[in-house]
Amino acid sequence: MxxxxxxxxxxxxxxxxxxxxxxxxxxxxxxxxxxxxxxxxxxxxxxxxxxxxxxxxxxxxxxxxxxxxxxxxxxxxxxxxxxxxxxxxxxxxxxxxxxxxxxxxxxxxxxxxLHSTLDFREVLQIIMEIVINLIGAEEFSLMLLDEKTGVLSAVACEGLDREDIPPVKLGSGLIGQTLLSGESYFADDIETYNRDILSPMVCVPLKIKEHVIGVLAIYKLLVQKERFAQVDYELFTLLAGHAATAIFGARLYSDSERRLSTIQGFIDLLTK
Amino acid sequence: MADINILIVEDSPTMRQLISFALKRIRGVRIVEAGDGVDGLKKISAEKFDMIFTDINMPVMDGLKLISLVREDANQKGVPIVVITTEGAQEDRQRALALGANDYITKPIQPNRILDVAKQLLKIV
Missing domain, CATH: 1.10.287 (Helix Hairpins)
Structure with missing residues (x-):
């Protein structure tokens, strides 16, 4: 770059x-x-x-x-x-x-x-900052998939309460379909869009190659942001890939840290 | 050419990097970053700046408070202050300008807009 x-x-x-x-x-x-x-x-x-x-x-x-x-x-x-x-x-x-x-x-x-940290919370914060500051969204949520249950849950949101965002099953509704298809969705007319928690105006899958790990759902843009520019679509594409790998990497890192800490605890117990 | 000292007061590291990236196209510029209003004030009291960019919504001390405190300081009265914020309502703009901000940029931002405003206020051709 x-x-x-x-x-x-x-x-x-x-x-x-x-x-x-x-x-x-x-x-x-x-x-x-x-x-x-x-x-x-x-x-x-x-x-x-x-x-x-x-x-x-x-x-x-x-x-x-x-x-x-x-x-x-x-x-x-x-x-x-x-x-x-x-x-x-x-x-x-x-x-x-x-x-x-x-x-x-x-x-x-x-x-x-996006790749400046391995801390899971920090990665989420950076994704939020990008969506607010570079894309200009006012209300949105970041949902991640629980691989075991096949349910998407909100892990971060802006302008909304996390409790107001219901979990979504794989393939269910617009969000679930986006997760299943791996294709981004953009509402035809942003200006006339009415907020619907289950049908966001923009729904971008977060994926590593073809493996979708979550979804970014946008419900409202900043008052001064009237429409998407070409660079916004490029940012969405970038988020789809880079945010997913950043989240995945941070999760792996925190898991390995936790396991290391557990093993270290066992070793300490055995050697004392 | 003498250094141009610019302070960026913004809690988001992403935004700080973007603003800094845009301003570094000005020859001889030196960027100092602060994460909130209090941090910004500390840096303002420690050295002289040719221009200040500030966000409004920040932890500890917001940008509007920072602007009013800077304008109360006789040594800093002339320093150009530019607000960069998500607040796009006309009354927010008016409030910031009334407190002494010289320009008001709403997010999402484009680097060239920041550069144009900086050049205009610093009177760089």
Whole structure:
């Protein structure tokens, strides 16, 4: 991610250099155009002054020269137009790269934070922070599957009481179906969505490869968040994979810590 | 170029990292982070900052209290303060601006918005 960021910055620098060169080139062309216009004017004046005494051959040569200069002027104007078009293209591309850069920054930070700890509670907290701060959700819950019972239960939520979120059986309702299918669900019209605990507006499965371990269910967005942007869908995809592995890793770690502590207790008992 | 000292007061490490990431695109910037209002005040009393970014909802001391205390301090009156918050209601914005905040950004945020506001308030072209 840092390399991509550095690459993007490099590309932005290159673009700025190209933009500066384009500007200098445009200024040179305008100066040249001005000089040629001046020369043309001089020649026209000279031609007018000598029209009477100049012979036909000389006049003909001057008229040809004028034509050449006119053509040259037209060529320069065409080139200026081309450079301006190129500048516009560069400016548009720069804006696109900046937006891409911003999105990558969000994705990089979300991913970095998710894998920054092995503490289960901290991992949940980080997922919550990402959903609030980077996606802009106001009410949501994070539900994890109990492999033994096949029931999903809320382990963390924001803007809702955990007691208000009923356990969901595998395959039951929208949440259970998302868990079963492993496919994200997005309500067709976010603006007209009415909160229903069993039918969230967004339901994202948390999965390690094809193994789904839980679901993120979103019920309400922040008042200033009117719709999802492209980066939000990328964040959901990232959460689907990285949050699952972070949760799974943290659980494994806490289990191993607990077992280690139990074994250590036995050893202490036996050796004392 | 002299260092530009910026303080980020925010309880979420994710947000601190995102804000810091955006601001580091300014040449010569130095970022100091604080996890709540009290921590922020301690850092403000220890050194001079060119700009402060603060969240509103934080444990121990919220961002609004921090803004009012900073504005009461004669040495800190001129320092630009930018609020970054989930509170998107107009009255929240008005309250923060009335207390002395210079700008108000609502979450979810984009790094370029933070950078633009910082450059504008620091008068960087």
């Amino acid at each position: 840092i390399e991509e960021e550095t690459g993007l910055r490099g590309r932005a620098e290159e673009f700025l250099q190209a933009f500066k060169k384009g500007t200098e080139f445009t200024h040179d062309l305008l100066k040249e155009n001005e000089r040629l216009r001046f020369r043309l004017l001089e020649m026209e004046n000279s031609l007018a002054g000598h029209a009477v005494q100049g012979d036909g051959e000389q006049n003909h040569a001057l008229l040809n020269r004028i034509k050449e200069l006119e053509q040259e002027k037209q060529d320069i104007l065409n080139r200026i137009q081309k450079v301006e078009d190129e500048n516009q293209d560069f400016a548009n591309r720069y804006i696109e790269i900046e937006a891409e850069n911003n999105n990558l920054a969000n994705l990089y930070i979300a991913s970095y934070q």
